[in-house]
Amino acid sequence: GFVLTEQPSGQEPWNLTDFAYLPDGNGLLSTGKEGRVAWVSPEGAVRTIATLPVVAEQDLGLVGIGVAADYATSRQIYLARSVPSGDGYVIRLARWTVTGGYQPTGLTGERILLDLAGDSNVHGITGIVPAEDGTVWVSVGDIAGYTEVDPLALRAQNRDLPHGKILHITADGLGVPGNPYYDVARPGATASKVFASGFRSPFRFSIDERTGLPVVGDVGWNTWEEVNVVRPGANYGWPCWEGKDKTPGYSRLAGCANVGNTDPIAVFRHGSGIDGGNSVTGGIHYTGTSYPAAYRGAYFFGDYTRMKLWTLRYDEQGEVTTPPQSPPMGTGIGRPVKFAAAANGDIVYADIEAGVLRRLSFVEGNTSPVAKVLTSTDPATRTVTFDGSGSFDFDGDALTYDWDFGDGGTATGQRVSHWYAEGTERFTASLTVTDSLGAEGTTEVTVVPGNHSPVITPNVSEQRFAVGEPVTVAATANDVEDGRLDIEWTSAVVHCPEEATCHSHPGPSHSGDGFTYPFTDHPDSRMEFTATATDSEGVSASYTYVAWPREHRVTLTSNVAASLSIPNETGGSSAMVTEGAVVNIEAAPVATDGVSTFANWSNGDTDPATTIVMGGSDLTLTANYTTPVAQRYAADTALRTTLGAPQGPEGTQSGLHYQGYANGGAPNGRDGNIGGARVDLPSVPNARRSR
Template sequence: MAKHNVKTTWLLAFGIVIGIVLYVVVSKGTTNRNVDEIAAVDDTNPSAFAIETVVSGLNVPVAGAFTPDGRLLVTEKIGTVRVIKNGVLLSTPLIVLNDVNVYADHGLLGIAIDPDFEKNGYIYLSYTYENNPDDFGGPKTGRIIRLTTHGDTVDPDSKIILVGSVGGDAGHPSCNDFPAGTDCIPSDAGSHSVGGLRFGPDGKLYASLADGSRFDIVDPHALDTFDTQILAGKILRINTDGTGPADNPFYNGDPHANQSKVYAYGFRNPFRLNFNPLNNQMYIGDVGWYDTEEINLGVPGGNYGWPCREGREAQPNYDCVTENYVDPLYTIPNEHTATSTFALIGGTFSGAAYPMPYQNNYFFGVFGRDTVKRVVFDKDNNVISHVENFLVGTDGPVDFFTGPDGSVYFISIIAGEVRRITYNTNRPPNVVLDATPQTGSTPLEVSFSSSGTTDPQGYSTVYNWDFGDGSEISHETHPQHIFVADGTYTVILSVSNDRGASDEAKTTIIVGDVPVSMGTGSSPQLISTTISPHEVYAADLVTISATVTNRAESDPILIDIEIHDDVNGGEHLAQQYYDNVVIDSHKQQTFDLGWIAPQPGRYRVSIGLYDANWAHLKEWIDNALTFTVHSRSPE
């Protein structure tokens, strides 16, 4: 049974399939000075950096962008654009696209805001186009579109296809079914589709496109990255109407021609890109195959070598040679294993929210590892310093971007959250609460533990335990407590440091008889729990559906759906709860939890039915469903 303050959580192994992008940070004011020298004269406290949640409850979020008025727009893989306004996730989406394919790593993957948004309301989206719903995992194509917003809504009739107007159909699902030069974005396999969107300092829209080919075998179509008439493995540079600017490196006189839109080529999966504010140059995170992850400096007309090259070496599995290629600016060895992925996620540059040595740093991440990395470049793109494992707590980073406050923000696809890197010299303690047992008959003696609780700055702390039963507050670190009456108790551990910062954690103790199995005849009652798809592989998007019936009065209830690791100690992995739900008498309703399976293993679904606001547990089904996640090859 999870703590009630656990928010909606989604777990996924995105990089197992897509081989995505990583986190990096660069520093302003370090052009002519070594970072260690700056640190020696600066009072920056590295421990004052932390990752905090901006908003949670997103359904497999993938990309984000700020509007000039401070709203944050976030794309969800399924085709939804959500609005975060004044720190609150609005319940009504900005728009829901109904032509998005979400198989494997496909989905609504990129978003950008027009530089003249305040005048025209334009937003730009890139996604995998569903051209044949009857063949969900078959060959697909990609699209880049423009929409016009009005407040927190979109005019659906404003949709304009900028790139990818030829989407294919059931008879011709692949770009390979059309001649070279067709306005078609390849997306034949379950990964390597469209990617990021960013406006450059020149006011042009830049779009990253993967090679559209198989990730697990040597695929001859990977060589299409070298053909400027085919929109595979490219960085595009286009006008806001989708045409190619006349100063593009391969412009042929026709602004609608594919090659007129190409800025650079020879990429595998350049999932994310961004611009260095020190020199306005483009940094591209290109996901490697089995050897090397790359950060590339985008130059007009550049050939980045894939599939003949990976990193700074020839790719041995492809028997090909390319000339006049551009070597990466920065590389990282690929450290994937049989059960974990490793994919660099291109990052962003920090602003004035941090002390001077940490401004204009490049922060990036690796999907499959839980750390943020920081790289410091100078204005000539030379690496001054890099820091491994700068921060921990990414939970599947898939997009990095800089906020109007100058902070680095990123999308955690696993947790379903937008997060931010903050700097605060008096951070509250990190509070960890554990209790054993959490249920039992009266009298119930419970051992509480605060093991793992720390203060980031090392300040002294005070513990306050409120057991929720009217007893005295305890100041011990690991108290014992006896509950003498039946009931459901919320136990709160509050920890404060000597500088006045505090935080708390909660858990629930249930004393007395508790309904713990299905078929009790109680109301409301869980009548079924199902999973889709039935055969689950790592990185698959899974939907857990719990159907609840009500045979009594229509009082508000709470439905709690949880996923646990059924092998490694029952670790809590994901949760979705629905509060203040009213089910009409003698009716039933289904509630879903969306989750991306992180790795092979066996998992358990638990369901809890409560009165609204967690007031009283009506029924707890510890083992409502078990399922197995099978392995798949890394991409």
């Protein structure tokens, strides 16, 4: 049932490096290794909006793009490229502003966020993921040699250098408060930006909506490819470790002494065997509904060299529950260099070898498109104009338009005109719309070439609505031949978890010029009210008013990385919610470290699964977890007296928790030194620490 379909990328074969969808179905932007930034319209038209100077050798060039979450208003994107500088180059992350309107026309206003010396032409900036809160996640390789042991790779172990790190920064390039080594006095310091360390070439990553943690594919050196769930402050071992083993040649270096390793959740040995890999490409979780249940929520990823596709599943603590398939789910799939989700959640990846995007769809889960037609008639010339732009596809696919005018004439295109000869006064015309998988939708309209079409004049207010707020719609209908016409109203609640996964729930109908109905409490929904008037010849006209919700953002955070969700909205930890709606929020009883336990929400609620009513402004709720350090501190009166009050936020280092106190000392989550005396904390099941 799975099929791969090709879509244009705007780039040439062996030049396509990255792509990102624009909001509101406005096509996508792609990057080419040689510096080209292209816009691809929803219909597949391609426009070059910029050609930037780059050094395009080995891993270098224009290699990464991320679209800001607020792009619709800010028009900002992020680009990663190697920039010529003197006799060499620098590896740069920069923010740009896209010019033009609906159709992008150019780039302006470069703001440099990170410049790194070009010490090697491999393993540079390897991924950019803008977050909903306006921050940006960035992956950086070791920028070290790959043909032999290169001591520069040890920079991946130095938190004061960005090499070999996952960074979490603000839109202006500063560290994000809450990063494990964030220093409020030095937000611009590299350590303040570091989220995790010990990566070689963390080639592509995404954020798991359940936990808020990055999931990355780290390209190996001689033996192993890795998939890692990235925890704050954790060390993933490179160059001292590769996979779950110490790295020959590196592990004996002085800089690898006492360096621990956080195990990957999956490894693949190099080689040509059926399960082998040689260059992993990190992927994304499938969030749609058209795939079979076995794939919903699965993590899809691939291998560039071996041209393979796998999925796996893991739980909120990072334990694999469904290992990668053997043999892989797909082979000979092309060379994936980036995974993203289509509007309906379908997995889409960039195939650099062919220079195209490949979309993985499940035919049986494909929804047929809906055809909609508006007509206007000029009786003097017997010309009828047909407009199919109201047609849509719930899967977000581009449509083709085929017209049958009922007199033997046909045409293609979204909007067409047709002249009807004298002699016959009534025709039935039809429109068939077809999506990329061949599913069709058809509608028919009555056409009377010598008769004017009715005209509907709406009388509505442009506003947004809270749950239960009355929506009033009104209109009048007139016809040149028949005068004032009666209006029939229909209504529907359109539920859209994502804009391309909408479905409609019919509501009440009404006869008359207008009526009032309360706004829906259905999550992720809008309401549509359609007025239809039909003249004595059977020619109809219609008008649809869309009542949009008045929404505010709910964001769930936690003091320790944990699975947080809004089940009746997106299922993620952040969602736009209609004012007045009841919102379910959930926090995992145990954090992803396997030891910290839920205590309460920042509003005082002690139930990890509870509800709130959305107010009139954005809301952030924090799930507070009691860590082993806090548990030990709370249980021991003498210890509290010795240490004094906690100072600043609790941090982690190589998987261990630590906390500063007024009188000095920082007890670790498993064992540590307090005031010069060693304190052993009780054993906690499932506690993790690095080797």
